[in-house]
Amino acid sequence: MEELLNCEVNSIDEKKVEKVKRTLPNDETIFDVAELFKVFGDSTRMKIICALLEEELCVCDIACITNSTPSAISHQLRVLKQAKLVKYRKEGKVVYYALDDDHVRQIFEKGREHVEEV
């Protein structure tokens, strides 16, 4: 197999390596999952997410809650939007953001479980 020939490092247990390579999710999936978690991997965004776990909120209020600027929050909301983690609705000048689905809550809770256990 080509992938095995591309392996420039001497493996200790070729059989195991071969088996793991076969069962691994494809690179695109791994990349996409990593990109998703990257979005969770920032304090400001995490705080935005925590806030939205409670309530639908506008940019201004999120800025207030996170002790940040509307501009910084707007930039971060774009990241969250691109990751399909938040949805929004416009009401006049005000844009309200909310979590897009329940995965967000579940992922946060799992993360919290881990850090609180350690």
Next chain:
Amino acid sequence: MEELLNCEVNSIDEKKVEKVKRTLPNDETIFDVAELFKVFGDSTRMKIICALLEEELCVCDIACITNSTPSAISHQLRVLKQAKLVKYRKEGKVVYYALDDDHVRQIFEKGREHVEEV
């Protein structure tokens, strides 16, 4: 309340803001959870994690599986170790790494669900 006075941004709905501020996890928890997800937010580490979901593996084999160098993998394993995501055991010259608990699998699965749903 002091926190409210510190808010330099005009909020739209002060009551809502106040309520959310009260229910928010403390900053340390938010920071720690973000730091945890940061660890998941890199393709190489994600691939290491996926590999370890299948089998206990040594540095060399992980390098082979991820098409990376033992040095790069060793650096990343340190990050995973610090986040208490992996444990290891030494057998002669070889160090075997494995996932530390089942949170890792659960977190990965939640992430995968999200990206595959979109």
Next chain:
DNA sequence: TCAATATATGAATATATGTTCATATATTCA
């Protein structure tokens, strides 16, 4: 003891990313 091998680590470098600042856009209301 010495060579070979597996892993770890520090420094350097290149790249990615979060915030700030200035500015643009959109909406409301006088």
Next chain:
DNA sequence: TGAATATATGAACATATATTCATATATTGA
């Protein structure tokens, strides 16, 4: 229409971080 306000966005800057390279450490076996 024009001012005020909420949000969005592009560029610049500072910081963080992943990989590479050189080297160190540890273990085995000759």
